[in-house]
Amino acid sequence: MPVMSERKKKHHIDYTDKKVRQEVLVRQRRELWSPEQVRSLAKHFRLRPGMHMLDCGCGLGYAMQTWGPYVMPGGRLTGLDPVPDLLNKARRNLDRDRLGKAAGFVQGDIRDMPFDDGTFDITIAHVVFCHLAEQKQALDEMIRVTKPGGCVAVFDNAVSGGPQGGWSSIHKPTVESELFDLEMGLRALEGIRRLGQGDFRVGCYLPLWMEARGLEDVDVRCNDRVRWVAPPYRSAAQQTDWSNTRERIRARITRPRPERVYYKQLRAGGADEKSIRRMQNRNRRSFERLRKSARNRTLAYAWSSQFWCIWGFCPEGGQRTKPWGKKT
Numbered sequence: 001m002p003v004m005s006e007r008k009k010k011h012h013i014d015y016t017d018k019k020v021r022q023e024v025l026v027r028q029r030r031e032l033w034s035p036e037q038v039r040s041l042a043k044h045f046r047l048r049p050g051m052h053m054l055d056c057g058c059g060l061g062y063a064m065q066t067w068g069p070y071v072m073p074g075g076r077l078t079g080l081d082p083v084p085d086l087l088n089k090a091r092r093n094l095d096r097d098r099l100g101k102a103a104g105f106v107q108g109d110i111r112d113m114p115f116d117d118g119t120f121d122i123t124i125a126h127v128v129f130c131h132l133a134e135q136k137q138a139l140d141e142m143i144r145v146t147k148p149g150g151c152v153a154v155f156d157n158a159v160s161g162g163p164q165g166g167w168s169s170i171h172k173p174t175v176e177s178e179l180f181d182l183e184m185g186l187r188a189l190e191g192i193r194r195l196g197q198g199d200f201r202v203g204c205y206l207p208l209w210m211e212a213r214g215l216e217d218v219d220v221r222c223n224d225r226v227r228w229v230a231p232p233y234r235s236a237a238q239q240t241d242w243s244n245t246r247e248r249i250r251a252r253i254t255r256p257r258p259e260r261v262y263y264k265q266l267r268a269g270g271a272d273e274k275s276i277r278r279m280q281n282r283n284r285r286s287f288e289r290l291r292k293s294a295r296n297r298t299l300a301y302a303w304s305s306q307f308w309c310i311w312g313f314c315p316e317g318g319q320r321t322k323p324w325g326k327k328t
């Protein structure tokens with residue numbers, strides 16, 4: 001096996017390494033919601049000191065860390081996740097933020113949670129639904145464990161296919177190339193769904209589903225952060241983004257999914273081999289261009305993801321759920 005040079009070793013980031021993946025995850029969260037929008041959502045959720053919050057699929061505890069302070073003092077936080085290692089890390093993160101004393105952690109599954117009906121004032125799921133095949137079941141469980149009058153809030157992808165909103169100095173888009181990207185984007189989404197790996201359009205359905213399940217005052221917001229950098233990368237936000245981008249390039253993280261997985265999804269979504277080869281070649285060329293322009297400090301881009309927050313309130317008393325209608 002070739003020995004890795006010292007220089008490479010220093011910069012090498014192994015994206016398959018769990019710790020790195022988790023770091024990338026945390027950074028991605030901060031790229032979604034600005035502090036102003038976090039505050040504004042806390043108002044929309046009607047958060048007050050003393051409330052009990054459940055974070056379903058809590059991972060490293062981002063939602064508890066972000067909205068937990070709005071239920072303090074006197075509030076309680078419960079994080080649920082099937083992965084014990086993540087629960088331990090979330091506990092450490094909350095301790096660091098001085099929220100540890102108010103927090104408890106439970107190993108479990110959002111589709112069948114070990115809590116009594118009407119336990120929580122607010123129930124959150126942040127980037128969990130897109131990974132589930134049984135999304136409606138998860139929503140029903142969230143509603144079940146929420147108190148009458150309590151809030152159910154789901155944060156998730158609302159990807160409608162194709163390139164996400166944005167522009168980059170390394171691409172000169174033509175109608176033809178945009179149409180190709182759109183087709184491949186839709187095929188990847190369809191592949192993910194067919195492989196039972198979830199559905200990244202789920203954000204678009206959730207307002208209708210919440211309404212159909214009898215939640216009140218259902219409302220939606222889109223994430224407000226637009227990541228943009230342009231030379232000479234002056235502001236603090238740009239410098240952070242610029243350094244994250246260079247780190248990803250060094251680690252060859254050009255897209256969130258490893259390529260092997262991505263091409264499998266494209267195939268499952270019905271893409272033919274010729275298109276997949278074209279995509280591979282394009283990706284290779286784009287990556288080289290990206291690397292070169294990052295090295296020359298000419299890279300510029302503006303990019304936003306299609307990510308929504310959808311929330312609603314359980315009615316005070318009364319029957320909350322009815323059978324799913326055919327159209328929902």
Ligand SMILES: C[S@@+](CC[C@H](N)C(=O)[O-])C[C@H]1O[C@@H](n2cnc3c(N)ncnc32)[C@H](O)[C@@H]1O
Pocket residue numbers: 025029056057058059060061062063080081082083086108109110111125126127128131132
């Ligand atoms: C993309 S991560 C999001 C973590 C965290 N909510 C955040 O936003 O940083 C998805 C999380 O969902 C958890 N998860 C996966 N399947 C689940 C299930 N059936 N029930 C509950 N959590 C689940 C994973 O363990 C992981 O922590």
